[in-house]
Amino acid sequence: MTVQTATQPDPTRKIIEECKRETQIRYKSKGNTFFRARMRGVNSIQVGKSKIIDSPLTITLEWIFQKYRRLRKARRRFAAELFPRHPELPVGHRDSRLVGRIVFAGDRGQGPPIHNLHLEFWGRTYWFAWRKISEGRTDAKGYFALPFPLRAARNLSMRSLSLEIQKTTRVYFKDDAPHFHCDLFKAIPVAKSDLIGLDYNLRTIPLDYWLYDPSAVTPRAVVDDSGSPETYSQGREDALIEQVIPLEITKIKHLKQIELAPDTLTVEDIENDYPLNLTRCIEKRLPDYARGYTRGDDWFGERMMNGMNRGSFVPDAARPGHYWIRYFGVCWYDVNDLYALPDVAILFKLKDDGLPIPLEIRLTGQLSRSDHDPFHTRVFSPADGDAWLQTKRVARVTGAFCTEVEEHFAGTHLNTEQYAVAAYRNLRLNPVAGLLLPHLKEVSLINHTADKELIGGYIPTASALTRAGLQQRTRDILSLQDWRGWRPMEAISPAHTCAKAESLFWDVLGEYVDEFFRRHEDGIKRHWGEIQRFADDLVTHSVPVFLTAPQDAPPPDPRYQELAAKRLNCYSQQYGFDPHLPRETIHGELKTVSRITTASTYGAAPPLDWQNLKEACRYIIMQATYMHTWINEHQYDDLGEVRYSCGGLRFGDRPSGIMAPESDNDIAPDLTRSTQMLWFTNFLSRTEYGFITRNEERDVDPLLIRLLEERREKFKALEVDIDAIESRINI
Ligand SMILES: [Fe+2]
Numbered sequence: 001m002t003v004q005t006a007t008q009p010d011p012t013r014k015i016i017e018e019c020k021r022e023t024q025i026r027y028k029s030k031g032n033t034f035f036r037a038r039m040r041g042v043n044s045i046q047v048g049k050s051k052i053i054d055s056p057l058t059i060t061l062e063w064i065f066q067k068y069r070r071l072r073k074a075r076r077r078f079a080a081e082l083f084p085r086h087p088e089l090p091v092g093h094r095d096s097r098l099v100g101r102i103v104f105a106g107d108r109g110q111g112p113p114i115h116n117l118h119l120e121f122w123g124r125t126y127w128f129a130w131r132k133i134s135e136g137r138t139d140a141k142g143y144f145a146l147p148f149p150l151r152a153a154r155n156l157s158m159r160s161l162s163l164e165i166q167k168t169t170r171v172y173f174k175d176d177a178p179h180f181h182c183d184l185f186k187a188i189p190v191a192k193s194d195l196i197g198l199d200y201n202l203r204t205i206p207l208d209y210w211l212y213d214p215s216a217v218t219p220r221a222v223v224d225d226s227g228s229p230e231t232y233s234q235g236r237e238d239a240l241i242e243q244v245i246p247l248e249i250t251k252i253k254h255l256k257q258i259e260l261a262p263d264t265l266t267v268e269d270i271e272n273d274y275p276l277n278l279t280r281c282i283e284k285r286l287p288d289y290a291r292g293y294t295r296g297d298d299w300f301g302e303r304m305m306n307g308m309n310r311g312s313f314v315p316d317a318a319r320p321g322h323y324w325i326r327y328f329g330v331c332w333y334d335v336n337d338l339y340a341l342p343d344v345a346i347l348f349k350l351k352d353d354g355l356p357i358p359l360e361i362r363l364t365g366q367l368s369r370s371d372h373d374p375f376h377t378r379v380f381s382p383a384d385g386d387a388w389l390q391t392k393r394v395a396r397v398t399g400a401f402c403t404e405v406e407e408h409f410a411g412t413h414l415n416t417e418q419y420a421v422a423a424y425r426n427l428r429l430n431p432v433a434g435l436l437l438p439h440l441k442e443v444s445l446i447n448h449t450a451d452k453e454l455i456g457g458y459i460p461t462a463s464a465l466t467r468a469g470l471q472q473r474t475r476d477i478l479s480l481q482d483w484r485g486w487r488p489m490e491a492i493s494p495a496h497t498c499a500k501a502e503s504l505f506w507d508v509l510g511e512y513v514d515e516f517f518r519r520h521e522d523g524i525k526r527h528w529g530e531i532q533r534f535a536d537d538l539v540t541h542s543v544p545v546f547l548t549a550p551q552d553a554p555p556p557d558p559r560y561q562e563l564a565a566k567r568l569n570c571y572s573q574q575y576g577f578d579p580h581l582p583r584e585t586i587h588g589e590l591k592t593v594s595r596i597t598t599a600s601t602y603g604a605a606p607p608l609d610w611q612n613l614k615e616a617c618r619y620i621i622m623q624a625t626y627m628h629t630w631i632n633e634h635q636y637d638d639l640g641e642v643r644y645s646c647g648g649l650r651f652g653d654r655p656s657g658i659m660a661p662e663s664d665n666d667i668a669p670d671l672t673r674s675t676q677m678l679w680f681t682n683f684l685s686r687t688e689y690g691f692i693t694r695n696e697e698r699d700v701d702p703l704l705i706r707l708l709e710e711r712r713e714k715f716k717a718l719e720v721d722i723d724a725i726e727s728r729i730n731i
Helices: 011-022 056-082 234-260 267-273 278-285 297-306 386-426 432-440 443-462 467-478 497-519 521-526 528-541 558-574 608-638 671-686 702-709 712-717
Strands: 096-104 118-125 130-137 143-148 158-174 177-190 198-207 322-327 343-350 356-364 377-380
Touching: 011 278, 118 143, 130 143, 158 198, 158 432, 177 198, 177 432, 234 267, 234 671, 267 671, 278 608, 297 343, 297 356, 297 386, 297 497, 322 386, 343 386, 356 386, 377 386, 386 432, 386 443, 386 467, 386 528, 386 608, 432 528, 432 608, 443 467, 443 671, 497 521, 497 608, 497 702, 497 712, 521 528, 608 671, 702 712
Parallel strands: 096 198
Antiparallel strands: 096 143, 118 130, 118 158, 158 177, 322 343, 343 356, 356 377
16 A cells, blocks of 8 residues: 655546546647548537438538539629629718618517618619618617618619618627627618609518527527528537547447447447546546545545536535535426436535535435335435445436536526527627627527437436426526626635636626726717617516416425425525515516616616626626536536436336446446437537637637736636637537
């Protein structure tokens, strides 16, 4: 046995640090080789067999198609250069007007008005030259009136006329200020012969522009597979495709082998085909006498505190230095009968080094098929030997399920999308668009894919909840997310690096948002009307506060009522949510998202609204960047070894149920779920693009990058690499 002195590094610690470095995700382009396999884009990703292109003939055809597309783009560019669009307006008396109104398309043809949309009225001559005839924008009620000289529009040389409605597609920073790039959204032809002077009325124009999806249970955008209302940037598509192909080939190989000769494949074979993850790396490197460290109490506590889960520690009222972490299992959601998901309560004590060590774990609910009492609690402690090992695994699994479904998907993806839809619908001239949109782009697209592949695909087949159960649960978690009063997690010891790094990033954002508001004060105040519309959409479409709507209520059994109260209490701490804050009631629903302002002009707004807007912006950026990155980055660390942790353990047929050793194949995920899980966690953790400091698309404010760079070493000391923090949610 090796005796360690205080000056010697602990060999296990050294191995852990080496493995963290070795399994760290790095994005490197491997370059383009002609016959490498390809995919068509993010929409081609499927949990089964993605639409991969690997035959030489298809690759060649795809290459020809790509060349054709490039040629078409080049032709358009050439045409644009040959027939430039000059911005000058025609001279002469503006004796006519193009008038009308633009609204969001609604159920019965009319939705709310769209304000501040940029409009251009263009003519094209018989020799294809462009002539700008007029320009302007819609007013607060969606009306527009573009004055133009009738002679210019009816000129004999004019072949066609059209009204072009533009949308903001991109924000970029130049000279430390945000600039907006607009593209054509819709062109409406105008018949030359109809222009006879005075006003020409195009009447009400309903636009399918960032519409709320009426069939969704949370505030979501209508997204179709052709890429409306936004599209991924080319860089994001390229990065994903390049990184996902090797993983895709591995998964397809496994699925084929499972179909043809399942006996030739084991969970371990599957793991060995994917990149090494943190826990497997540590076990591989440990000397024989230390094997099993990743199943031990120290590692369990360390990962619950500073791993993917970033557990929420609730102090034990009676014992100082003792804390509880709770993960809620099936609760009252719709479940299948294949997988277990009991409630877990873990009692920790802080060690001298500030890391937690588990003293007791309580499992409540069904552990086997023969269990029928959902409120039966069993208590386990380290004295229970093998049962303690099994209990820790069950705790890891419920914890991983909750982290992925609740914190990751509902807390960051769905939460951010509700701000994205409201921002894209309303922020156009206000500088706040420049502050927020770079962090909100693409989330609606990735959520659309997640609906099909995760919530409607993989998770219901790999865990206890059905698709309906998952939809209800994610909606319930969204009903606990509000910008008002949110604070990062408080560190409970010097070793609580995850909470300390979170606070450090929150400080950076506080400084950044303050400075941004100082720099753009005039513009933010001048276009305050957009903030009011943004706030209106947020509140109106917000889900009702947790448990307040009759349809979201728990079953009447008092034990469920007690469980509901316990959940509200725990979640309130975990998500920084104060259920007692005054909130708005609309159509009988107590809305979760607090209102930023009711005033349509800054002059009419109380001073507190300025602070509200700053707080909301800081919160939105925090969720879309740091909070999402944390879980996304660590998925493969904590969910990259099938028998160690997964989304659900199967009941099996024995009375012991899920209280069985890791080697029990009836309990562990089956082969198909195993390869899908490793494919998912790899693909989600490793196919990233859009980092703050790399600023690939020049859409991150240099000020934010500077503030982060100034704290690079502080973050590093907390094991956070600032270069790995994503600027948006796109995976
Ligand atoms: Fe994600």
